[in-house]
Each structure stands twice: as structure tokens, then as C-alpha cells.
Amino acid sequence: MRTEDFLRDITAIRGLSGDEGPVADFVADAFRPYCDEVWVDQMHNVIARKKGGGPKVMFAAHLDEIGLMVVNIEEDGSLRLGQVGGVDPRILPGQRVWVYGKDRLLGIIGAKAPHLLSAEERSKNYQREDLYVDLGLPPQRVREQVQIGDQVQLEHRYTALQNGRVAVKTSDDRACVAMMFEALKQLQNLRHEADLYFVATAQEEVGTRGAITSAFALDPDFAVALDVCHADTPGAPAWRTHKLDSLVASMGPFIHPVLRGKLVEVAKEQNISLQTAVVPRSTFTDADGIGEARAGVPTVLLELPLKNMHTTVETLDSKNLREGGRLLAQFAVAVNEGWEDELWT
Amino acid sequence: MLRDTLQTLLGAYGPTGQEHLVADKVRELLSGHVDSMRTDALGNLIVEKFGAEENAKTIMISAHMDHIGLVVTDIEKEGFLRVHAVGGISPRLVAARKVVFADGTPGIVALEPNTKGKKEPEMSDLFVDIGADSREEAEKLVSIGDVAVYAPDFTALGRHKVASPAMDNRCACALLVELLMYAEGQKNTIVGVFSTQEEVGLRGARVAAYAVEPDIGLALDVTAWGDTPQTKLPAVKLGAGPAVKIMDRSMIASPYVRDKLFEAAQAAGVAVQREVLAFGGTDGGAIQLSRGGVPTGTLSIPCRYVHSANEVIDLRDMEGALKVLLQFIELA
Structure with a gap:
């Protein structure tokens, strides 16, 4: 499968945080031909192992997606919404959504029309509490179909823009799962000493939870967390954003400096462009959960810049994504037994 | 009786970090009813009641003793x-x-x-x-x-409701005590954890889960209410049955445990509610992330005015919860 097709397909599959079963199965099936063993654990983490006799390396990109949840059903059958992960309410009015009740039902997110808003309401953004899903069904039928706690997924539309740019929901962080897929394909023709674990983690969006448990279970020697960061966008603070077409190696107290140096070295040797981001505190990525597992795991964070994060048009550069896969594969090749002694000297 | 057990536990002094007097009451109540009781380094009281079957699962059921x-x-x-x-x-x-x-x-x-x-x-x-x-x-x-x-202040309100401080979470402690008393020859092993320091970050349950290494986790706790004039969420009412948690800030309930709770409720003939809480957390959040991860859920008692001196619950929800739990330990 082409990596672009993998990205197109994986972003369509349901996998809201906490209930990632369907997307986990998809990833397990896609990774299996390129690995020695693949399993899905009780948290819905997908763990794909490519065996080696050297140090144990964990790569992690999360497969869960943000979404909405039914928290109440109004008398007229409108569904009120809570969130699973950080959904920006400003993008919701006008969205099409899938409601996973007894059947999968298409709905739309509606809001009070601008004509009906008070002057005060008009000056503010819509809040999630003001919005609702309309299924078009009479209230009784809604109640037969839908219950409190049912999941609501934003509709998937894959848009190939010019110049290799792609806009699609859930690029955060399935673009990085695609990066691991690309790395696995490239590793078929490479020799590696390290014992490699590619982990598609669950529940990152609600607190890097899958990374916490999978890192405990695997007990790796080193880890590379993969996530998205903000690409340059008009009006955004420049120090928070990065060029769309180059990978980012973050640095900060949660990132192991020597291991990061190793990653930068590999990128240089391979002529892969890398930018630097400074993350002064918690990274709010799987790197946090993995780094603190057991007695601590030296961890680095590689990031893929993305425009419009947490919207349905998360935009990335597909060439950059493939370069990320190449960097991961080459990093995996470079890891050797001697690294453990070098990390703090 | 559930009401007496509840009243006994509500009367015990037990702020976060100093839960031993509550633990003493639990020990007295459970004496002769369980296979083992021990207190760990953080003051958790860990009580075992072994399952009848050889391949019994270990179900950790946690109720925190501490009080703000x-x-x-x-x-x-x-x-x-x-x-x-x-x-x-x-x-x-x-x-x-x-x-x-x-x-x-x-x-x-x-x-x-x-x-x-x-x-x-x-x-x-x-x-x-x-x-x-x-x-x-x-x-x-x-x-x-x-x-x-x-200060303790137990008040009966109407026919089924009671108000008291510390209902969060002594009502769940009472439920767990009663479960351990009534469970007889059950399939799975129950490890009841009367946990400490929940109110400051699920600390007791976190270390207890690490020690117990359960196959399945369940927290018992109160949840907020949506049945007073201007409070609509969570869509949970007092007297309409215990609530099965879908999610809160600390945890998205594992689908397996959540669905087993629904199944248990159906088998027990008890109506249950579905709870989505935008805030708060329970011991379940800590148990779920213990070691390599533990499938975990939470069964909640709807409670009005949580963290006030008059936390109100409906005793019918408690009775329903006990019936659900007795089924759950067989089905899980």
C-alpha cells in the first residue's frame, strides 16, 4: 500500500479516544506484513515488533482521534454534545457527523441562526453547549437509536491539494502512524541491530494514557515519540510555528539531549531537513508518558508540522511525511549496543 | 443493613491522609466475612475474598475512604x-x-x-x-x-433520600462493605480496596492497583447530578438507579467493563443511568493506567451538592448498585 493511501484510509476509520478498536485492527493488519509479530493490547495500543538482538527501541504515534459524545437528548430529539479530547467548537457549526447509535447515522451540527442571536451572542463564538446534532428523525426514533455516551465522529473528507499537500481530519496523529508505516516498508531492505517496537498508541488526546501503559509493558531502552506540531499560519506567533515542509526535532527538559543529538546526526548524514522547536515544559505528547515509565526512558520527540490542528482540514506536506519515515528507518538502523554508555557522557 | 453500615461509616473522622479511623470501622464490619485484610504503606485497607473457580479473575473494587x-x-x-x-x-x-x-x-x-x-x-x-x-x-x-x-450530620430527607457530609465517598465504602459481606461462593476473586488520598489525585488507588495487579478494575464513587432546576448535566437523576460511567476527566471506561456493568444491571433487573461527566475523576483513572493497563470502569451513586456539608443521595440507588455489583462479580 502506498503511504498516501494508508493515510487516506486510516483517517476515515473510527477510533475516538477510549474506543480505538476499529482503527487498531486496521493498523495491525497494515503493519503485519512488515513485522515479526503484531498485537493489540487491552488499551487498544497496537504493538508491532521487528526483532533484533540489540537495544529495545520504542517508536510511538497515537492512533486515537478527537471527537464528540452525546451527553443529553433534548425533547425535540436534538443531541447535545460533550467532547472527547479538545474539539474546537468554532469549527463545528455546519459540519457533517456520524453518530454511532444502534446504527451509524449521518447528522449535521446546527446552531441558532445569526438572525436569531442577540447582539451579545453575536459578538461571541459559538460554544459547544449552544450546538446540537440534528439527525432529522422524530424524537421517539432518536431515543430508540441513540443513547447518552454514544460517539459522534466528524466526517472524513480527504483533500489532495496542489504541491503534495494534503488536508484531512485526524492527521493528528495518524500522519505519524503513516510515518511509522513508511519506515517499516523502508526497513524491509535494511539491516538493523536494534529490537524495534512500533507502537500506535491509544488515548493520547485525553492524557497520553496508552503511551503510559505500553511503555511500562515494553520497558524500552530508548524511545522516539512522534506527533504533530503547528506549521506557519498567517497571524500565528512565529516562535510557536514551523515550516510546513521540514520535520522538527524538539528540545527541552522532557527530551533527552544526547539521544536527540543522535537523531540530528542521522538526519544530517541522510540529508534530511530538520528544524528545532523549544518545548520549555511538558510536551503534551506521548514523550511525556514514555519518558516517565518505570525507572525512566531516554526519549526524543520528532514532530510533523501541520496547519489547522484539531480541525477537519489538518494540512500537511506528504513529501515531508515520507522523509519522516526515512529518518525513522535510518535512525532504527543506526541504533547500536554502544548507545547506552554514551547517553550521559 | 446498608443504611446502618452507611451511617456507621459516615460518622468516622477521616480526612485525606488520615483515613485510619474509617479503616478501623471497615475492619470491624468485615471481621469474619472475608479471607484476608491488610493495610499498605499509604493506609489503603486491602481486603480479599477468594473466588470459587480455579481460573477466577481478580477484580479490584475500590472505594475511597478519605474526606475533604x-x-x-x-x-x-x-x-x-x-x-x-x-x-x-x-x-x-x-x-x-x-x-x-x-x-x-x-x-x-x-x-x-x-x-x-x-x-x-x-x-x-x-x-x-x-x-x-x-x-x-x-x-x-x-x-x-x-x-x-x-462535622457529622446525618439527615433523612423524604422517604428515600439522606443528606450528610462525607457521602463522597463513604456511601461507596458502605456499598463495598455490603458487597464483601453478601458475596458468597462467587466465581471471581474480589479484592476490595478501601483507598486513601483520592481527593488529592487518586494516590491510594494508584499504589494499591500496582500491588494488587488486578485483571479487572472497578471504582465505586459518587457522581454529580443533573436534576435540580438549573442543572441539566450530567443527565443523571437521583432515584433513577446507579450510573455506569462512560467517561470523565480521569478515565474513559474500558468498553469491556462498561458493557459488563450494563449486562449485570439487566441480569439484576435494575435500571441504570449512563453518565458522561465533563469534570472530575475517580480511582478508576488510576487503576486503568496501572502497569501495562487494566480494563476498568466505574459504577456511580448520583449525589447532589457534592463536596458540600449536605451531600444528598437516594438509598434506592444504593440498593440497586449492590444488586448490580453482585451480578457483576459473576459475569466479569
């Missing part, structure tokens, strides 16, 4: 106590309430005059009046670091 309170940080020269919150106790709700220290010393929480036009009082606007006329006199009764909790 006020810790003394300073004593004014006039004899008044300055305090800080232990857990999520709000200045607005604790003002003008009666509190009590470990040795029974009572105090009244008073609010300074609102001279700064604040909308909400802060902890620094409160002091506790224990009737002392000077610092010296106060120091004979209370020391810095002592913790006061809402």
Missing part, C-alpha cells in the same frame, strides 16, 4: 485558625459550617467581611473559630497541621 477537609496553617493572636484546603473544598460552601478535628474539638468556619468586592471568597478570607480567646489557648486544642472536616 481544612488544614490549619496558622493561628492568629486572637485565637482564630487560618486554614488551607485539603482536596476540593470550596470557600463558598464551607463558610458558616461546623467542622470538627480528630479529637472532637469543634469549630465554626467564618468569613471575613467582603471588603474587596470579590465575587467568590478565597481560602484566605476564611478563619475557624474554636472559641479560644488567644493563640495560647487555641494551641492547647489545635496545632498547625491538624485537619478539620465537616
